[in-house]
Amino acid sequence: MTPDAPPRYALEARDLTKSFQIPVLDGLSIGVRPGELLCLLGPNGRGKTTLLRVLAGLEPPDDGAVLVDGADITSWPKRPVVGVVFQEPCLLPWKTAAQNVALCLRPLGLSGERAARRAAEYLDLVGLHGFGGYHPTQLSGGMQQRAAIARALAVEPAILLMDEPFSVLDPETRRDQQEAVVRIWRMTGKTIVFVTHSIEEALAIGTRVGLLSARPAHLLRDWDVSMGTDRGALADEILSQLADQVREQRGLYARRPDAQTL
Amino acid sequence: MRGSPSARSQIDPGRLADVLHLPTLLVLALGLVVWRLLSERFGAYLLPPPGRVLSGLVGIVSSGQLWVHVGASLYRIGLGFVGAVAASVVVGFLGARLRVARLVIRDLTAILNSMSVFVWIVLALIWFGLSNAGPIFTTFMIVLPVMLSNVGEGVESVDRKLLEMAQAYRLSELDRFRHVTLPSVIPYLVAGMKVSFALGLRVSVVAELFGVSTGIGYMMNFSRDTLRTDLVFAWALVLVVVMVLVEQLVFEPLSRRASSWR
Numbered sequence: 001m002t003p004d005a006p007p008r009y010a011l012e013a014r015d016l017t018k019s020f021q022i023p024v025l026d027g028l029s030i031g032v033r034p035g036e037l038l039c040l041l042g043p044n045g046r047g048k049t050t051l052l053r054v055l056a057g058l059e060p061p062d063d064g065a066v067l068v069d070g071a072d073i074t075s076w077p078k079r080p081v082v083g084v085v086f087q088e089p090c091l092l093p094w095k096t097a098a099q100n101v102a103l104c105l106r107p108l109g110l111s112g113e114r115a116a117r118r119a120a121e122y123l124d125l126v127g128l129h130g131f132g133g134y135h136p137t138q139l140s141g142g143m144q145q146r147a148a149i150a151r152a153l154a155v156e157p158a159i160l161l162m163d164e165p166f167s168v169l170d171p172e173t174r175r176d177q178q179e180a181v182v183r184i185w186r187m188t189g190k191t192i193v194f195v196t197h198s199i200e201e202a203l204a205i206g207t208r209v210g211l212l213s214a215r216p217a218h219l220l221r222d223w224d225v226s227m228g229t230d231r232g233a234l235a236d237e238i239l240s241q242l243a244d245q246v247r248e249q250r251g252l253y254a255r256r257p258d259a260q261t262l
Numbered sequence: 263m264r265g266s267p268s269a270r271s272q273i274d275p276g277r278l279a280d281v282l283h284l285p286t287l288l289v290l291a292l293g294l295v296v297w298r299l300l301s302e303r304f305g306a307y308l309l310p311p312p313g314r315v316l317s318g319l320v321g322i323v324s325s326g327q328l329w330v331h332v333g334a335s336l337y338r339i340g341l342g343f344v345g346a347v348a349a350s351v352v353v354g355f356l357g358a359r360l361r362v363a364r365l366v367i368r369d370l371t372a373i374l375n376s377m378s379v380f381v382w383i384v385l386a387l388i389w390f391g392l393s394n395a396g397p398i399f400t401t402f403m404i405v406l407p408v409m410l411s412n413v414g415e416g417v418e419s420v421d422r423k424l425l426e427m428a429q430a431y432r433l434s435e436l437d438r439f440r441h442v443t444l445p446s447v448i449p450y451l452v453a454g455m456k457v458s459f460a461l462g463l464r465v466s467v468v469a470e471l472f473g474v475s476t477g478i479g480y481m482m483n484f485s486r487d488t489l490r491t492d493l494v495f496a497w498a499l500v501l502v503v504v505m506v507l508v509e510q511l512v513f514e515p516l517s518r519r520a521s522s523w524r
Contacts, residue, residue, distance in 0.1 A: 056430050080432045090427040094445040094523040103441055104431040135523050155431065 008070065010034040010191040011082075011159045016054055016064035019216075024050045025061070026216030032159070037185050037192045038222075039202035041238065042212030043246045048195045049087075051217065052163045055193065056084045068158050079107055083152030085162040089144035091136040097123060097147040098132030101154050108155060122150040126184060142166075142173040146180060153188065162194045166201070178205050199238050203231045211241055214248040310492035318496040327481070331497075332504055334476035338394055339466040342401025343459055346409055349402075351451070354413030358443060364417075367410060374407035383469050390473075397469035397477070404465045405458040412454025416447035452520045456513045463505055478504075 009031040018025040024047055032038050042048045053059040055066055057073050066074050068081050091100045101119035105111070110118060123132050126146040136144050145165050152160055162181070166174045182205050185192055196202050202209045203225060210222040221241065223234060279285070294312050301309040310318075322328050357364035382403045386396035420443050428438045470479030478501050485493035 058426060058430055078432060080430065082430075084427075084430045086423065086427060088423060090423050092424060092441060092445070095441070103437070104433065106437055107432040107434065137523075151431075 008034070009067070010036070010069060011055070011193065012067040012070075013051075013055065014065045014067065016051070016061045016066070018050055018054060018059070018061050020050075023216035025054070026218050028064070028212075028218045030210065030219050032191055032193055034191055035189050037182075037194065037205060037207045038210055039194045039196055039206030039208070040210045040212060041196060041199060041202050041242065042217060043214055043242065044197055047212055047215050047217030048197070049163060051212070052084075052161055052193075052195050055159075056082050056161055058084075080104075080155045081157055082159045082161050083155050083157035085145070085148050085152050085160070085165045087164050087167060089136065089141075089148040091144055091147055091151075093136050096133050096135055097128060097139065097150075100136070100147060101151045104151050104155055118154055119150070122154040123147065125153065125187065126150045127180060140173070141169050142177050145169070145177060149181070149184065153184070153190070158191065160190045160192045162192065164196055165194075167197070174201075181205055199235050199242065202238075203235055209234075209238065211238060211245070214245040220245070307489065307491055310495060314492040315495040315499070318490070318492040319499060322493070322496055322500070328500065331476055331478055331481050332500065334474075335397075335463075335466065335470065335478045336504070338397040338470075338477065339401050339459075339462050342398040342466065343405050343455075343462045345398075346402045346405035346458070346462075347451075347455060350406060350409035350413045350454075353410060354417055354447070355439075355443070357414060358417040358420075364414065367414060371407045371410045371414070374403070375411070377403070379404060379465050379468060383472060386469065387472055392473040394474060396473045397466040397479075400469040401462040401466040405462045408458040408461060409451075409454045412450045412457075413447060416450030417443070419450065420446040448520050449517075452513070452517045456509070456517065459508065459513065460505060463501070463508075467501060 011030075011032040013028060013030045016025045016028040017023070028051065030038075030040075040048060040051070050059065054061050054074075057066070060074055065072050071081075073081050091097070092103070095103065098116065098119045101122060102111075102115040105115040105118060120132055123129065126149050128143060128146055128150060131139065131143065131147075136147070139147065148165070149160075149162075152162075166177045169177060178201060181192070181194070184190075185205075194202075194205065206225050208222055208224050211220045212218070213220040223229075223238070225231070225234070297309070298311055301311040306314060353363075353367060357367045379400065382400040383396065386399045390396050390399060424442050424446075425438065428442050433441070467477070467479035467482075470477035471483045474480055478497055482494050482497045485491070485497065
């Protein structure tokens, strides 16, 4: 869909196929350019999360390949090459924010003083300066999720994957977090893949928005979003296409897209 | 598991009566009066008066018998208890690795749980004769299933999402065990220890009726043989005090430490 794609992708998925009894991914291909913030939108269902798990190397695809900077990562590398931010913060409650970040640096061979320093550095980056010594239960939901982002960034991965990281937060906090992601993205220049089911969220933060089809998922279309883009018109266009996919996934009975599904 | 509000110890005159257990003390005082009256009615052999029991207790303490027999009992229950805890940890974590082992452990635990204490006492007499090993073995066999089911429950309760996070960040197997599985299980371990120690103490005292010539259980039976019902009561009191002290001095601090991060 993207004309004149640059020769090299930071992250490339080639013909990914994955089934759990029913086919979930069907020949899905995506190329993510370096420094891009790609938001993947899709109807609710297993497609998005499965895709993210395959991209993160947590789930092997039945067929196809995931390439990071041209190297295949589906063969389970020893070091994390992608940083993952899950739907929930997934912080160890018995460790402080800083310890949580530092723990995940161990596979990189960093420990002790050096790990602590890097953890502090990335906690500062996500705006948690001074909160390193707090346990997750002492932090708000938004702060916990930012600590999780710090953890993902601290391993200095080629790609940052985020799986609906703010879906459980209230709207106010959610907006703050979205701004934080954009700020972090600008500061670090990371390539980010951000999965969401909210068109509004995708348009608020993404430089590109990709729409996944109904199950079995493949990339249906993608749109570049820039300063000059008419977000309202684009949102309407995406909404109508997303609605088609929701209808398709539900079968012929559902006439209109359910607002909740969006 | 979460959200148990820690009882704050603050000096609140309104609650002082509760803290000192005044209502309980009142009931106990009433009980003493009734006890006194009943002992008048039935005689000192069936029900020695409180004063006699108290002087018997003083005798036990001043003659040094207290330390000998409490020491002997604690030594036996300690060995059986520590052995069972260690075994349950080893077996429990084997279950964490192997699904088949988990099923076998669960079934065996159910069988062990339905065994009467008396089975172990009699078998210990046959196998170990008149020795310390009887009460130790009995304690071990009674504590083991309680610990096994607690460790098993703890292993089951480990948050899959946290394990997945650890996998995404490529933590080594050892790190996953040390930093994710073990800390999740520790509260279950401590809770199991609390319950099973109390159980072990009660059971090993029964086992001391047979085959040994020291220990609280032995002394109670010996006192009965020598028609010293007052000393039976005195040793029973000793048993209660030992239980309360171990609970307050060992397990309370331990469980506070285990959940300090909450």
